[in-house]
Amino acid sequence: MKKLKHIAMGVVAALSITTAVAADNAVPDTIDFTIPFGVGGGTDVWARFIAPNLSNFIEGNPTVVIKNQPGGGSITGTNLFFSRAESDGSDIIGTSASTLFPYMLGDKRVRFNLDNWAPILASPTGGVVYVQPDLGISDSGDIAKLMNQELKFASQGPTQLELPILIALDLIGADVKPVFGMKSRGAGRLAFERGEATIDFQTSSAYMNSVQGLVDNGKAIPMFSVGVMNKEGNIVRDPAFPDIPTFEEAYESVHGKQPSGMQYDVYRKFLAAGFAFQKVIFVPADVPSEVLAEYNQAVRKMVADPKFKQEAAEQVGPYENAVGVDIAMYLGEAVKISPEMYSWIKDWLKSEFNYSL
Structure with missing residues (x-):
């Protein structure tokens, strides 16, 4: 490398x-x-x-x-x-x-x-995952209700910005159906606004400038943020979104424990590098x-x-x-x-999206 x-x-x-x-x-x-x-x-x-x-x-x-x-x-x-x-x-x-x-x-x-x-x-930066309000949830505390629903995600591609988000959603157990080919996250947001996508992710700047208004008008419900990594290497709430739980909090609310294992390690690696x-x-x-x-x-x-x-x-x-x-x-x-992480992500991309590195 x-x-x-x-x-x-x-x-x-x-x-x-x-x-x-x-x-x-x-x-x-x-x-x-x-x-x-x-x-x-x-x-x-x-x-x-x-x-x-x-x-x-x-x-x-x-x-x-x-x-x-x-x-x-x-x-x-x-x-x-x-x-x-x-x-x-x-x-x-x-x-x-x-x-x-x-x-x-x-x-x-x-x-x-x-x-x-x-x-x-x-x-x-940070970022926030949010969903359509017609999925039957009112706030992030209802995230468990999403686990039995198909979620359409307008994405740029499996190795683009959304990679750690796709890993996280898979880890938590969400049934996400990505549609690849968006030219930008802005294009993905527009697909969400048109109702073509039911879940979306934006980094902090785009969320603050283009999504917060949707949330304020009841047209989007924030689910979790990616948080920020503190000096001890722990992920804590994003200071830009102190009222939105982190992915770790969302995972614990669904599974009753903190995430762990290779998949979570890979998520953290790409989160650290990419954010x-x-x-x-x-x-x-x-x-x-x-x-x-x-x-x-x-x-x-x-x-x-x-x-x-x-x-x-x-x-x-x-x-x-x-x-x-x-x-x-x-x-x-x-x-x-690491070679172990590369092997895991290579196999995961192939099995989930038929994408070959």
């Missing part, structure tokens, strides 16, 4: 460059920000919040242009970025768990290599050192800014962003899976 070691070295080198060395306007006047998803999903919402803030903290305030390139659950746009991105700092990309998971699993469609990119910002590093901004690793230094300096200033912190909590959730070398040091480990 790829180590990302030279990325960490490159970022460290860039961070060692002083402000005096970096030339004015090292970053080009226009930055194309590739988002390999459609408009309206969690990554798109996050990117449109980040873009103007990033511009404000880069010397010269360059124009940041969002370029949506959906397809293949983010693989299409990410492959294109890998092959076409300029190395002068004018191209950056925002990835999601849907990008990391296929990479982790050795998906044959993946043509990109994370070793060739330097991460400059990682935004963790601690849920949204990552990369630049090509071979950008000039002064450009990488300026990006890192700008991002550090941005995430420390009180106004940004307040707006981020409101727009994408109260999560702590990671910057530069802090990401590179841990991302390589996060995307590694």
